Amino acid sequence: MFNLIYEFKLKPSQAQIAIFEEWLEQCRRVYNYALCERKDWVNSRKCQVNACSIKSEYIILGDAPAPTYSSQCESLTQAKKNIPELKLVHSQVLQQTLKRLQLAFEGMWKNGKGFPRYKKLGRMRSYVFPTLGKEPIQGNRVKLPKIGQVKFNQSRPLPDDATIKQARIVKRSSGWYVQLTLQWKVDLPQISPSGTSIGIDVGLIHFAAVSNGRLFPNPRPFNRLESKLKSLQKQVANKRLGSNNRAKAQAKVSRLHERIANTRKNYHWELAHNLCDWADMIFAEQLNLKGLAKGMLAKSCLDAGWGQFLEILQACCFKRGVYFQKVPASRTSQTCPKCLKETGKKKLSKRVHKCQFCGYVCDRDVAAARIIEIRGLQAVGHTVDKLSEGKANIPEDVKLRLPVTEESPALSAG
Structure with a gap:
């Protein structure tokens, strides 16, 4: 029940x-x-x-x-x-x-x-x-x-x-x-961790990087409409307190806020369904959302809405019968997905992962998504030794619900 x-x-x-x-x-x-x-x-x-x-x-x-x-x-x-x-x-x-x-x-x-x-x-x-x-x-x-x-x-x-x-x-x-x-009153089925899998790494430059090499853009709904919101808020401030004109101006601000929230939520649902089309198991990182909301990039993190996305993704996986699990996010960008050795810290400006041990090269976010997938598979009892060459197996009849920016060169070349 x-x-x-x-x-x-x-x-x-x-x-x-x-x-x-x-x-x-x-x-x-x-x-x-x-x-x-x-x-x-x-x-x-x-x-x-x-x-x-x-x-x-x-x-x-x-x-x-x-x-x-x-x-x-x-x-x-x-x-x-x-x-x-x-x-x-x-x-x-x-x-x-x-x-x-x-x-x-x-x-x-x-x-x-x-x-x-x-x-x-x-x-x-x-x-x-x-x-x-x-x-x-x-x-x-x-x-x-x-x-x-x-x-x-x-x-x-x-x-x-x-x-x-x-x-x-x-x-x-x-x-x-x-x-x-x-x-x-229904009997809930227990979803077993089996079948194909993908890992997801969320970020600001790309909203989501998938272990199969796909990179989804960050819509930034608040950032795109921030100037319009600022203009409407100025109109509210210039109206007399308690007047009908102030109430009308405040209603415009409220409608714009609701538009931003609906745009973000709709993107999250479409992306969640797109990911459920690709795999039977989805692994995501366990984020410290409160800490990110207090950092230097707090506005951008809140605009992305990672917490809402992960909740929607979990609900979508439950509805679609896809296994979902979160894994620790520590050192995902410091580990090579090919040889599983730590490569050291990277600056945020460095967007390409290049391993000094095995020479593996791919997008930084895609490498982190692959590490998340490996940790998730290990958590459910699957043995993973190294990164499989080539692009992840995506059914040909599955179409993209959202546009992607590009594919990681290292994975698409396989």
Whole structure:
């Protein structure tokens, strides 16, 4: 049994859009109020009793317990008696907002994330219906509690034997969307590591280098549209705060951001399917994404979106029945794939691998991809002694879904 998320675009009426907007605002206020309660309790425990701040100090009883999800849910029930706007929102939707805050604090405690921040106007973009009624999907409409039936564009059919567990309403610059979480009772097949294999090395000059000699270009969607984004952001800064013209200018910025994200994600999916067409086993490097996001080339690394690509590649391999595994990325560019000897460090400007021991010459990224393939094969129990001569065996009926820049001369000459 596993969960699937199907996303569809909603086609709500103007009255339903007004309800969506009002519910988002009420969820934002509940989130901020609950966060303020927790923040005040934390601040009241920061200083000693005999060393209070001169300007101000949070005064909360010493035996007062820390606010929790359950206690704040009880406070929310009491607040509904005094605030009529909260009664308009489904009770479980507001409870899920408090649970969202609880998960934010758990992420701070366990995963080292930052302290949760307040949501300013427009920052709350989604809320969740944890349960739906019987037969929530009726034709091209989804039935939401306390809202009613909302039209949506069903771009693909839902599995007949799957159960709809919850729905998330998401607001984007291109419109409103619904994310349906389906629970599917199926037996997942275990993918065995067998058949043909390839290794993948990601980079900035070439987005992906494959061990068969193919080099895929880096699309750089943010870099190509950065000047246009900067111009639109200047227009937003020049508009009066709170005016309609400022809101229109901000909507243009949001649409451009969504266009950049969609362009990047579409490239990742096409490349993932292209790689799954070539092999039965795919090996990729285990990257320190947090470290790369803080380095000198942080903007370029984030523009490439390697983390999203590896997640998409893993999901695509699972869907296509291809074995996927990550291997350590250390010294992949310092090892010769022909004789498996270390050749020493290379400067980033040196783009060609030339082994001083065996004389093997090929593109630097392709050599690293071949080392990744060798490590992956060794990890699954296959014996690999040296690099096989010539180009990897690619079926003739498999076509390229994306353009490639070139092939590594050393591999294409075979």
